[in-house]
Amino acid sequence: MNARELQTALRDLPLGGLRFFESLGSTNxxxxxxxxxxxSDLSIVIADEQTSGRGRLGRKWFTPPKSALAxxxxxxxxxxxxxxxxxxxxLGALALTDAISKLGLRAxxxxxxxxxxxxxxAAGILAxxxxxxxxxxxxxxxxxxxxxxDSVPPADQISFPATSIxxxxxxxxxxxxxxHEILSxxxxxxxxxxMDEFVKAWESSLAFRGEEIQLIKENEAPLRGELLGLExxxxxxxxxxxxxxxxxxxxIHMRPSV
Numbered sequence: 237m238n239a240r241e242l243q244t245a246l247r248d249l250p251l252g253g254l255r256f257f258e259s260l261g262s263t264n265x266x267x268x269x270x271x272x273x274x275x276s277d278l279s280i281v282i283a284d285e286q287t288s289g290r291g292r293l294g295r296k297w298f299t300p301p302k303s304a305l306a307x308x309x310x311x312x313x314x315x316x317x318x319x320x321x322x323x324x325x326x327l328g329a330l331a332l333t334d335a336i337s338k339l340g341l342r343a344x345x346x347x348x349x350x351x352x353x354x355x356x357x358a359a360g361i362l363a364x365x366x367x368x369x370x371x372x373x374x375x376x377x378x379x380x381x382x383x384x385x386d387s388v389p390p391a392d393q394i395s396f397p398a399t400s401i402x403x404x405x406x407x408x409x410x411x412x413x414x415x416h417e418i419l420s421x422x423x424x425x426x427x428x429x430x431m432d433e434f435v436k437a438w439e440s441s442l443a444f445r446g447e448e449i450q451l452i453k454e455n456e457a458p459l460r461g462e463l464l465g466l467e468x469x470x471x472x473x474x475x476x477x478x479x480x481x482x483x484x485x486x487x488i489h490m491r492p493s494v
Contacts, residue, residue: 237256237282237284237411237412238256242254242412245412249416249423251280252277252278252280253270253279253280255279256282256283256284257282257283257284258284258285258301259284259286260281260283260286261288262286262378263283264376267279267308267309267310267376268364268376271366271374271376272366275310276312277312278311280309280310281308281310282305283299283307284306285299285301286299298387299380299387302386303386303387304380304383305379305380305411305415305418306378307378307415308376308379309377309422310374310376312374313372313373313375314426314429316429316430317372318372319430320430320468320470322348322469322470322471323429323434324377324429325348325349325363325470326345326348326434326438327377327425327429328361328363328377329351329361329438329441330421330422330425331418331419331421331425332351332381332418333345333351333441334425335417335418336351336401338417339409341401341404341405343441344441344443345438345441345442345443347442347472348470348472350396351381352443354404355443356396357394357397357398358381358400359380359381359382360379361378362379363375363376379418381401382400382401384401385402388400388403401414425437432468435470438466442463444463445463446462446463447463448460448461449462451472459474459476459483460476461474461475461477462474462475464480
């Protein structure tokens with residue numbers, strides 16, 4: 237994977253710009269900096285290797301060279317994205333599940349931002365926003381994907397079982413072609429972000445739906461309940477202690493109950 241190959245493969249997509257790095261600390265950090273310099277909507281930062289990749293809650297994201305996909309999209313918010321900012325995380329998740337389905341696999345979304353294959357984590361999403369006063373200026377949507385076998389972190393570095401697209405599909409994966417599929421799907425779903433269809437598709441792909449889960453927040457007792465689905469803003473709907481609760485995306489972990 238190199239800049240010329242990427243530019244050729246992605247030339248049919250309406251990208252605002254492309255920056256490729258053989259090695260980079262964090263694509264999201266680069267995306268935030270580029271956005272502050274006036275980067276256009278749908279500009280993309282891609283790294284073959286990330287040395288300081290970030291996930292939610294300050295966790296590290298493992299991105300070794302020549303095996304994973306790590307990229308960040310700069311999104312200048314549409315009216316729908318301004319109205320439903322939490323749906324931007326769902327946008328990345330839906331684009332991934334669509335692209336993965338074309339490989340004959342069924343991916344599930346572990347709310348709010350992980351994509352699972354056979355119950356194991358294959359990808360993570362980190363959406364960050366930039367505000368100017370009360371005006372939402374930019375989203376930077378970072379996506380990290382375990383594509384090839386070597387992209388899977390060592391077992392002692394993870395808190396949830398992990399896998400790769402290559403492992404689960406049993407076939408070789410061209411990272412650039414796979415990136416094209418993801419971006420094509422994301423562009424299509426973005427047009428529908430304000431529609432009920434968008435939330436229904438996100439909800440239908442939820443992992444553990446109808447099952448008992450536990451939500452874990454630091455310094456608080458786990459909240460256990462049945463995962464019912466999603467609210468229109470992307471919040472989780474949970475039945476706990478015979479009450480229907482709404483849980484916002486925030487500083488929480490979700491796990492299936494054991």
